Amino acid sequence: MNPKLDQYQYVSSAMLPTRWGKFQIHGFIDNELDQEHVALSYGEWNIDDVVPIRIHSECLTGDALFSTRCDCGAQLEKALQNIVQQGKGVLLYLRQEGRGIGLLNKIRAYQLQDQGMDTVEANEHLGFDADMRDYGICKLMLEKLQVSNVNLMTNNPKKGLALTSMGINVVQRTPIDHGITDDNRNYIRTKTEKLGHQFDKHLFK
Structure with a gap:
């Protein structure tokens, strides 16, 4: 994947206090698709450090309306908690509702x-x-935040492949198995069997 970097633009940054800690929020735009995206950063790091990150696609129903049809909201909260607990990290929040x-x-x-x-x-x-979904803007986001080595919090190996294709070094992939409910167990089984997501098999017993 070789995204056209002039397609993507950094806009501005500001402080964003949350219930977990004080993040910085960074705004970006995809000019071609007219989509706005944000990154949340926490803590400090050197350019060669391995930084915990999550690529999270927008899910209004799960993130904001607390739906249990999916595991998105729980994964979002857990990722922010993990970042604060580790003292540093980045959440890339992409406006790609419903897998695009x-x-x-x-x-x-x-x-x-x-x-x-x-x-x-x-x-x-x-x-x-x-x-x-398209992850092209992640390259600009991570370059702006001076992140080149990542510990990627995901159950979706395709996100790691996307980052690797853009020159980001995925040092580690950490599963984020949170928010499994009776309402979404079949949904998660489908993601595992048809989309290649990697969850522990005991979740489906």
Whole structure:
């Protein structure tokens, strides 16, 4: 992946106090797609340090409305907690709702899931790929924050491959198995079996 760097632009930074600690929030824009993204940074590091990071795709229903249909909100909170506990880190928050199909299409996909489809079948029934996310802007975000070596908090190996293709050194991948409920167990099984996410198999017993 070789993103066009003039497609992406850094905008501004400011302090962002949270319940976990005082972060800095950094704004970025994808000019081609007219999408706004943010990074949250905590602590300090040297350019060669291995920095804990998470790439988190926006999920209004899980992150802000506390839905248990997915594990997104729980993973977001756990990632921020982990960053503060480790004294440094970065959360890249990408505005790619519903694995890139948008909020209203995600609601349409939810309706299809209510009728028996899984999350992949629903996206494809609506005419979308199972996962349409793009991680190109992460290169600019991490370069702006002087991060080149990462401990990536994810269950999705494709995120690590995306970073590696952009020249980011993924030193370690740390699972983030949080927010598993009876409401989303089948959803997580589908992500594991069809999208290659890596969860402990005991979660499905």
